[in-house]
Amino acid sequence: MTQNAVEQVRESVDAIYRAESRRVLATLIRLLGDFDLAEEALHDAFTAALDQWAKEGVPKNPRAWLVSTGRFKAIDAMRRRARFDASRETLAGHLDSTIGDPTEVDDQGVEDDRLRLIFTCCHPALSPEACVALTLREVCGLTTEEIARAFLTVPPTLAQRIVRAKAKIRDARIPYQVPSSAELPDRLDTVLQVIYLVFNEGYSASSGASLTRSDLSSEAIRLGRLLLELLPEPEAIGLLALMLLQESRRTARTSPTGDVVLLEDQDRLLWNRDQIAEGKALLERALSSRRFGPYTLQAAIAAVHAEAPNAAATDWAQIVGLYGLLARVQPSPVVELNHAVAVAMRDGPGAGLVLIDAIIARGDLDVYHLAHSARADLCRRLGKQAEARAAYERALTLTQQEAERRFYERRLRELG
Amino acid sequence: MKYVCLGYIEEKKWETMPENERNAMIDECFAYDDVLRKHGYFVDGEALQSARNATTLRWKNGKVSITDGPYAETKEQLGGILVLEARDLNHAIQLMSKHPGVKAGPFEIRPAEDLTGMIRESEQRRSTIKGE
Secondary structure (H helix, E strand, O other), X not given: OOHHHHHHHHHHHHHHHHHHHHHHHHHHHHHHOOHHXXXXXXXXXXXXXXXXXXXXXXXXXXXXXXHHHHHHHXXXXXXXXXXXXOHHHHHHHHHHHOOOOXXXXXXXXXXXXXXXXXXXXXXXXXXXXXXXXXXXXXXXXXXXXXXXXXXXXXXXHHHHHHHHHHHHHHHOXXXXXXXXXXXXXXXXXXXXXXXXXHHHHHHOOOEEOOXXXXXXXXXXXXXXXXXXXXXXXXXXXXXXXXXXXXXXXXXXXXXXXXXXXXXXXXXXXXXXXXXXHHHHHHHHHHHOOOOOOHHHHHHHHHHHHHHOOOHHHOOHHHHHHHHHHHHHHOOOXXXXXXXXXXXXXXXXXXXXXXXXXXXXHOOOOOOOHHHHHHHHHHHHHOOOHHHHHHHHHHHHHOOEEHHHHHHHHHHHHHHO | OEEEEEEEEXXXXXXXXXXXXXXXXXXXXXXXXXXXXXXXOEEEEEEOOOHHHOEEEEEEOOXXXXXEOOOOOXXXXXXXXXXXXXXXXXXXXXXXXXXXXXXOOOEEEEEOOOOHHHHHHHHHHHHHHHHO
């Protein structure tokens, strides 16, 4: 075969890998009952594809070919190992006889497999860290190096986390299932939490030099789109809307020197209008369900900001109302804090300060730097210099994020 | 697959509960245990006396040291053990989520370890020793 033709086959296989490998993996995990077996099978199937498609051409249904080939190769491999270990013989036989012709898996079946994979990777019996690592690896197909870099850790640590998660899935017998409708709302919550964790890590990195790591946020949005395709629940729609609306501000959030730019100071011309439009359309869809979950409400708040042509034109009354709703649906001190900040914008800094002081006095957000920086800002606006300084200094001790630290240091210098 | 479910309870809270509330909880728990038995999910179970009746043995300085009280010095103490037979973890979670006892205190669900291989190997080792 000519060099050119070999190149073409390689390109086809690469393209199909990018488009289909996750779907193939999801189905192989179901058929083989094991993550590691399925990954091996996936690798073997694509290796075989490079070889056979060069000779026979690309098959009409590449995904079915890959699933079928992967499965047979896995069974073959198990049989070979069974010659050395009798206990594997039964497993190989079992795999061979289970389930019908996998090439008959239709589109709906494949989507079910992808949902199974997402719900398994985001199982509440796994720690949030493990869910994030496993989801990025198995659902998104990121390498352990890419994931490690994104979370500022080293590949062996990440790899170990994934190995342990897979071991727990196997040993505690976490089944490869889409939750029943009774369990779905809570289980969906966990999935959404994982996706939002990934987004937040990319949107506002918790430590380190850069304020944002855009790759992670893009990955989270991609995950959000996938989930929406498979499960168009209102909160899934709301989460995607929220992520797009927040992402739309990425460029405006940091100055060219990498410093924090507050919402009120951002150049709104830098906001991504396409993402805002898509976010708002999704929000409409979510709201039309009349079910107002926390992600949908947060998206609604983000949309109010997105609609204001400048900071002064922000409809703070609406935001106060939305935070009030959010506080009922998902009560938390952070929501209360944001509500207090919105009240300050609507009614003046004094009104907000009273609320924030009450929250901090309860001890709820004592180690949350944003509580102290919010307090500092209100004191500053009220001319209470000394209190503002003390609060910014406290905030400084509570964050490791360099851009945020520079911001607090700048505020302290401005206070003189 | 067997799952061992450890039920924890804050004893003081339990003891200071009004009697009718306590009895209602007890009745609900027993009734649910019966449901589990009926379906073949209940392998075994045991309620525990108060942690104050516990005795703990430890190996210390080359011998067994005996102290009064439970091992864990936590606010919530082990109140009962239930051995469940379930298809998989989701099934075990479903079954125990509906157990009225979860309102009284947390349940830890842990899969039982299959010791078949370990037992076989140990017997082989012990029979070899005997044979010498």
